[in-house]
Amino acid sequence: MTLIRISSPHAHGSDSTASVMRRVLIATVPGVIALTWFFGFGSLVNIIWASLVAVACEALALTLRRKPLGFYLQDYSALVTATLLGIALPPYAPWWLIAIGVASAILMAKHLYGGLGYNPFNPAMVGYVVLLISFPVQMTAWAPPRGLGEVPGLLQALQACFLPAQYDAVTMATPLDMVRQNNSLLLEDLWRDPLFGRWAGIGWEWVNLAFLAGGLWLLYRRVFSWHAPVAMLASLGLMAALFYDGGSSASGGSPLFHLLSGATMFGAFFIITDPVSSAVSVRGRLIFGALIGTLVYLIRAWGNYPDAVAFAVLVANFSAPFIDHYTQPRSYGHSKSGGQP
Amino acid sequence: MRRIHDFHGGIHPAENKLQSLATGIRPAGIPSQLILPLAQHIGAPSQPLVSPGDRVLKGQLIASAAGHVSVPLHAPSSGQILAIEDRPVPHPSGYSAPCVVIECDGRDEWVEEPSGIRNYRACEPSALLEKIRSAGIAGMGGAGFPTAVKLAGKPGAGITTLIINGTECEPYITADDILMQERAADILAGVDIMRHILKPQEILFGIEDNKPAAIAALKTAAAGSDVEIITFPTKYPSGGEKQLIEILTGKQVPSGGLPADIGVICQNVGTAVAVRNAVIYGRPLISRITTVTGDAVTAPGNFEVLLGTPMAHLLALAGFSAEKCERLIMGGPMMGFTVSGAEVPVVKTTNCVLAPTTREMPTPPPAQPCIRCGLCAQACPASLLPQQLFWFAQGKEFDKLEQHNLFDCIECGACSWVCPSHIPLVQYYRAAKADIVKQRRDHEKSEQARLRFEARQERIAREEAEREAKRAARKQAAEKRAELAAEGGDEDPVQAAIERARARKTAQQGTAPANTPDGGVKQLAALREKLAKTEQRLALSREAGEDNKIVTALEATVQRLRDRISAAEQSPAERETP
Ligand code: SF4
Ligand code: SF4
Numbered sequence: 001m002t003l004i005r006i007s008s009p010h011a012h013g014s015d016s017t018a019s020v021m022r023r024v025l026i027a028t029v030p031g032v033i034a035l036t037w038f039f040g041f042g043s044l045v046n047i048i049w050a051s052l053v054a055v056a057c058e059a060l061a062l063t064l065r066r067k068p069l070g071f072y073l074q075d076y077s078a079l080v081t082a083t084l085l086g087i088a089l090p091p092y093a094p095w096w097l098i099a100i101g102v103a104s105a106i107l108m109a110k111h112l113y114g115g116l117g118y119n120p121f122n123p124a125m126v127g128y129v130v131l132l133i134s135f136p137v138q139m140t141a142w143a144p145p146r147g148l149g150e151v152p153g154l155l156q157a158l159q160a161c162f163l164p165a166q167y168d169a170v171t172m173a174t175p176l177d178m179v180r181q182n183n184s185l186l187l188e189d190l191w192r193d194p195l196f197g198r199w200a201g202i203g204w205e206w207v208n209l210a211f212l213a214g215g216l217w218l219l220y221r222r223v224f225s226w227h228a229p230v231a232m233l234a235s236l237g238l239m240a241a242l243f244y245d246g247g248s249s250a251s252g253g254s255p256l257f258h259l260l261s262g263a264t265m266f267g268a269f270f271i272i273t274d275p276v277s278s279a280v281s282v283r284g285r286l287i288f289g290a291l292i293g294t295l296v297y298l299i300r301a302w303g304n305y306p307d308a309v310a311f312a313v314l315v316a317n318f319s320a321p322f323i324d325h326y327t328q329p330r331s332y333g334h335s336k337s338g339g340q341p
Numbered sequence: 342m343r344r345i346h347d348f349h350g351g352i353h354p355a356e357n358k359l360q361s362l363a364t365g366i367r368p369a370g371i372p373s374q375l376i377l378p379l380a381q382h383i384g385a386p387s388q389p390l391v392s393p394g395d396r397v398l399k400g401q402l403i404a405s406a407a408g409h410v411s412v413p414l415h416a417p418s419s420g421q422i423l424a425i426e427d428r429p430v431p432h433p434s435g436y437s438a439p440c441v442v443i444e445c446d447g448r449d450e451w452v453e454e455p456s457g458i459r460n461y462r463a464c465e466p467s468a469l470l471e472k473i474r475s476a477g478i479a480g481m482g483g484a485g486f487p488t489a490v491k492l493a494g495k496p497g498a499g500i501t502t503l504i505i506n507g508t509e510c511e512p513y514i515t516a517d518d519i520l521m522q523e524r525a526a527d528i529l530a531g532v533d534i535m536r537h538i539l540k541p542q543e544i545l546f547g548i549e550d551n552k553p554a555a556i557a558a559l560k561t562a563a564a565g566s567d568v569e570i571i572t573f574p575t576k577y578p579s580g581g582e583k584q585l586i587e588i589l590t591g592k593q594v595p596s597g598g599l600p601a602d603i604g605v606i607c608q609n610v611g612t613a614v615a616v617r618n619a620v621i622y623g624r625p626l627i628s629r630i631t632t633v634t635g636d637a638v639t640a641p642g643n644f645e646v647l648l649g650t651p652m653a654h655l656l657a658l659a660g661f662s663a664e665k666c667e668r669l670i671m672g673g674p675m676m677g678f679t680v681s682g683a684e685v686p687v688v689k690t691t692n693c694v695l696a697p698t699t700r701e702m703p704t705p706p707p708a709q710p711c712i713r714c715g716l717c718a719q720a721c722p723a724s725l726l727p728q729q730l731f732w733f734a735q736g737k738e739f740d741k742l743e744q745h746n747l748f749d750c751i752e753c754g755a756c757s758w759v760c761p762s763h764i765p766l767v768q769y770y771r772a773a774k775a776d777i778v779k780q781r782r783d784h785e786k787s788e789q790a791r792l793r794f795e796a797r798q799e800r801i802a803r804e805e806a807e808r809e810a811k812r813a814a815r816k817q818a819a820e821k822r823a824e825l826a827a828e829g830g831d832e833d834p835v836q837a838a839i840e841r842a843r844a845r846k847t848a849q850q851g852t853a854p855a856n857t858p859d860g861g862v863k864q865l866a867a868l869r870e871k872l873a874k875t876e877q878r879l880a881l882s883r884e885a886g887e888d889n890k891i892v893t894a895l896e897a898t899v900q901r902l903r904d905r906i907s908a909a910e911q912s913p914a915e916r917e918t919p
Contacts, residue, residue, distance in 0.1 A: 009754030117710035
């Protein structure tokens with residue numbers, strides 16, 4: 001009998017990186033269903049095409065870096081990046097746009113920095129911002145929601161993606177654009193526009209609630225802690241309340257409008273919770289989330305982009321190491337100042 | 342009701358305790374050989390008092406304590422000393438160490454009827470401590486610190502709280518649980534002795550709430566006494582000394598300090614029983630309760646084992662199938678370590694022998710990259726950031742590691758347990774700690790070597806300077822003589838007159854010996870002597886790491902003396918040629 005010598009602990013919990021990533025993928029399902037219902041099959045096609053490109057890029061990068069393919073592909077992280085980017089991109093985006101976005105995310109934002117766990121920026125958001133800066137026209141074209149226009153079917157969605165030249169896109173301003181550009185109507189009057197629903201934009205409110213549901217499930221499964229999402233939503237709501245201005249024509253929109261518009265919930269539960277590029281300690285994550293919420297509002301109200309989550313997240317990613325430096329938790333047996341009690 | 346405090350983090354691994362609780366304590370009998378390592382405790386190894394061939398009796402002293410932090414060792418059964426040699430011992434590094442090997446004769450003859458102190462309350466604590474020391478008791482919960490040393494404590498450190506640790510939070514292990522169930526009165530008798538020694542204001546007995554039978558037994562046994570039996574929710578590692586103190590008192594042991602610094606002492610339940618046996622019955626520590634469990638044994642349970650019993654003997658009693666088991670662990674699954682083979686003996690700190698099947702504890706999968714999910718930080722009972730420590734440990738950034746309080750890590754393994762990327766974090770921390778300790782020691786050594794080297798260089802330079810000075814003085818004297826001899830010859834008359842006048846003047850003054858060549862040499866020698874002394878003093882104080890101020894002051898003095906010497910060496914030459 002030869003016994004192996006191995007360091008403690010000898011027992012292990014049941015979680016694995018792959019199971020964490022799988023849960024994240026599962027949790028996107030309600031949001032994706034809502035997107036598909038209100039905006040057609042565009043997002044689904046985005047996700048599938050992005051996933052194929054992502055796996056190819058990941059395999060290419062791993063081969064170039066001489067890493068075992070099977071072992072690293074199993075962690076599902078490339079699929080998660082692709083899915084998140086596919087959701088963030090406007091539906092009916094052309095194939096090359098998606099491919100460029102995914103390649104930037106996987107090759108540049110992830111593998112150039114050393115692969116999973118070493119990337120300081122959220123890969124999906126890097127991909128998104130690269131596209132937004134390079135192709136602003138394609139990136140700001142959102143399809144009209146169900147009820148305001150024809151919702152394209154699967155075939156049309158495929159055509160839009162792979163034969164973009166033959167596809168005649170119908171696009172429309174998003175509710176966030178409307179509120180930002182509004183300077184003459186009281187909010188109340190603006191709300192008469194058919195684009196608005198009960199709390200926010202038609203369709204958007206449900207998409208956000210669906211992502212909220214998925215996020216709550218992830219919280220329940222303890223995939224991440226509540227600190228960053230709650231801090232982000234709270235600070236966004238607070239900023240919106242501060243600048244609500246009683247619903248005048250200069251109003252930035254109600255807190256509820258902001259919470260249920262654009263990529264708020266998707267960002268709060270699927271983007272800023274990316275552990276790799278966020279702050280590490282509990283206090284750090286609170287600050288990290290609050291910073292993003294504040295930035296999202298500032299960019300939405302005074303910036304020039306359709307939505308602000310991507311930029312806010314990248315700025316916060318950049319500050320994460322500083323946040324970490326100042327929020328090291330008090331270890332057992334140390335006083336607050338870092339000395340002893 | 343006492344308020345229970347919580348500690349940060351913690352995990353809930355599968356308990357797996359029922360397997361070994363099916364039966365009560367079973368005697369493990371007398372094996373054919375007992376292997377007794379001389380170092381079963383923290384501190385200096387014991388000194389053997391017997392030689393191969395000697396016959397020893399049960400309870401006979403076979404090795405004495407070597408110094409203050411050490412314990413003696415007794416023969417657990419009668420027999421013959423077979424050898425005193427290196428044998429594989431249970432140790433994380435798996436090495437061999439000196440052991441006394443006894444070939445048992447099976448007669449189990451006692452050395453003599455040991456005498457105890459029944460009426461210990463009438464005894465001085467020092468006498469009781471002596472009893473405990475001579476019984477060879479070392480902390481039986483796992484650390485193995487000499488119990489008498491811990492109980493004696495720092496003089497003047499008032500102990501207000503005595504904590505009895507019946508937590509046993511490690512999965513699988515039930516040795517303390519069964520002891521509390523079956524021998525609650527013995528434990529409390531031991532606690533009472535410790536009360537007499539320490540005179541604490543309160544005695545808190547902490548147990549996790551997953552041991553209802555033990556809690557009931559203790560409550561019955563403690564009825565009417567002031568020992569508070571306190572139960573709290575099960576969570577690993579609540580049995581860690583620091584965590585238990587926080588749970589029961591809400592206080593934290595200062596980093597780098599001891600529980601005694603906040604007036605607390607912790608003792609394990611097994612240690613309490615050993616103290617009772619030593620004081621009341623005079624019996625040395627020669628056996629303990631050990632859990633044998635894991636799916637590779639068919640009859641898991643708790644055994645009363647003679648110290649030195651090879652694990653193989655115990656495993657056989659529990660129905661061990663070697664082919665199912667690829668690692669043998671001393672201790673529990675969280676903090677236990679693998680041993681090199683089943684021939685290693687049970688020692689004073691062996692609370693469990695765990696023989697898992699390969700299915701039960703599979704070889705860990707290769708580690709994946711850290712995704713910084715932070716689960717480890719949420720689980721860490723020391724409130725560290727394990728993912729950052731891992732990062733710095735990989736980069737060997739020792740400063741950062743210390744800044745992130747690596748040395749507050751209790752190696753509980755909670756971080757590794759939760760890590761979804763299966764990173765063996767604790768292994769990295771152990772290695773980093775060892776590296777840092779080694780670096781510190783190397784640094785100290787090289788610092789000492791540097792000081793020694795410098796002192797030597799200085800001495801050589803000084804001796805050289807002295808020789809040089811002597812040579813110069815001799816040369817000068819010779820020149821002087823030659824000059825004097827030449828005087829009166831074909832010499833400049835004016836110069837000669839001046840010379841004579843000056844000589845007269847010098848003779849008249851007579852008070853400035855330095856101005857005469859002879860006086861100058863004397864003064865120079867005095868200065869040199871002073872310099873040498875000061876330099877010696879400087880080297881000494883540097884070596885002793887004395888206050889910076891002293892060193893600087895000495896350095897200044899040395900410099901001043903050197904200046905004066907060189908000035909003095911110059912001046913006679915100058916005088917010769919005005
Ligand atoms: S649990 Fe593992 S993967 Fe997660 S942050 Fe800690 S070390 Fe990294
Ligand atoms: S092993 Fe150390 S770092 Fe890991 S959880 Fe325990 S105390 Fe924290």
